[in-house]
Amino acid sequence: MSAPLTAPAPAASGFLAHGNFIGSMWRFRGLLWQFTLRNVELRHRGSHLGLVWSVLNPLLMLALYVLVFGYIFRGRFNAAHPESRMDYALGIFLGLTLFHLFAEVLGVAPMIIITNPNFVKKVVFPLEILPAAAVSSAFFHMLISLALALTGIALFGPGLGWSVFWLPVILLPVLLLLLGTAWMIAAVGVFFRDISQVMGFVSMALMYASAVVYPASAIPHSVWVWLRFNPMLLAVELSRDVVMWDRPMHFTYLAYLFATGLLASAGGFWIFSKLKPTFADVV
Numbered sequence: 001m002s003a004p005l006t007a008p009a010p011a012a013s014g015f016l017a018h019g020n021f022i023g024s025m026w027r028f029r030g031l032l033w034q035f036t037l038r039n040v041e042l043r044h045r046g047s048h049l050g051l052v053w054s055v056l057n058p059l060l061m062l063a064l065y066v067l068v069f070g071y072i073f074r075g076r077f078n079a080a081h082p083e084s085r086m087d088y089a090l091g092i093f094l095g096l097t098l099f100h101l102f103a104e105v106l107g108v109a110p111m112i113i114i115t116n117p118n119f120v121k122k123v124v125f126p127l128e129i130l131p132a133a134a135v136s137s138a139f140f141h142m143l144i145s146l147a148l149a150l151t152g153i154a155l156f157g158p159g160l161g162w163s164v165f166w167l168p169v170i171l172l173p174v175l176l177l178l179l180g181t182a183w184m185i186a187a188v189g190v191f192f193r194d195i196s197q198v199m200g201f202v203s204m205a206l207m208y209a210s211a212v213v214y215p216a217s218a219i220p221h222s223v224w225v226w227l228r229f230n231p232m233l234l235a236v237e238l239s240r241d242v243v244m245w246d247r248p249m250h251f252t253y254l255a256y257l258f259a260t261g262l263l264a265s266a267g268g269f270w271i272f273s274k275l276k277p278t279f280a281d282v283v
Contacts, residue, residue, distance in 0.1 A: 161246030
């Protein structure tokens with residue numbers, strides 16, 4: 001059983017403590033850990049297998065994608081020669097692993113403040129922890145799916161090369177982007193509750209705009225001119241390149257990912273901090 005959820009006493013004011021998301025997350029890291037564990041436990045509470053579903057669900061999905069995309073549709077990425085039927089299925093699963101991370105956060109962020117009114121009423125409680133914990137718990141489940149994807153690629157796909165060690169570097173700006181998005185949507189969702197109704201459409205549009213279920217090479221040039229600015233698409237493509245094809249890192253795309261992630265996280269936290277004092281008047 002996890003430790004009781006208690007917020008630490010407020011520290012002295014200052015830019016590091018209150019003016020940026022890194023200082024805030026570090027200051028309340030213990031509370032963030034507690035809420036992350038709580039989210040993971042609540043997800044499987046009442047089920048007989050409990051946390052086993054965290055492994056079983058993505059394993060079943062991997063088997064389904066191998067069957068559908070590897071043996072029925074038999075698509076190709078045209079990225080390597082020879083390219084087996086399993087490669088396409090594993091590439092789809094790798095892309096969907098990143099997409100489901102975004103989709104899960106987009107699904108819970110709009111209502112995460114509204115559904116926790118008791119914490120909103122507590123003056124000293126750091127509400128920014130709630131969206132951050134939703135991101136970290138989703139990231140935990142993503143890591144399990146990612147481990148299965150890497151295992152499948154190593155055993156049944158093209159194999160893993162040294163470029164796979166770039167993957168954590170790619171995931172870092174993705175995490176920053178998710179944090180900023182979660183803070184912004186959580187804050188806006190307090191005042192515009194209809195936003196939760198459109199997140200399903202947004203997630204679906206994001207999937208099709210991010211080359212998750214098709215190779216980026218299939219995108220017409222006139223469309224690529226715009227989609228290349230989609231950080232999710234770049235994250236998916238870079239991940240496939242370094243994991244499946246052992247290609248060298250595209251540093252221009254990586255730099256853009258980091259710039260987008262830092263801008264989104266800092267901007268999202270700023271928006272959340274500005275709106276936070278008014279949450280109690282609405283919730």
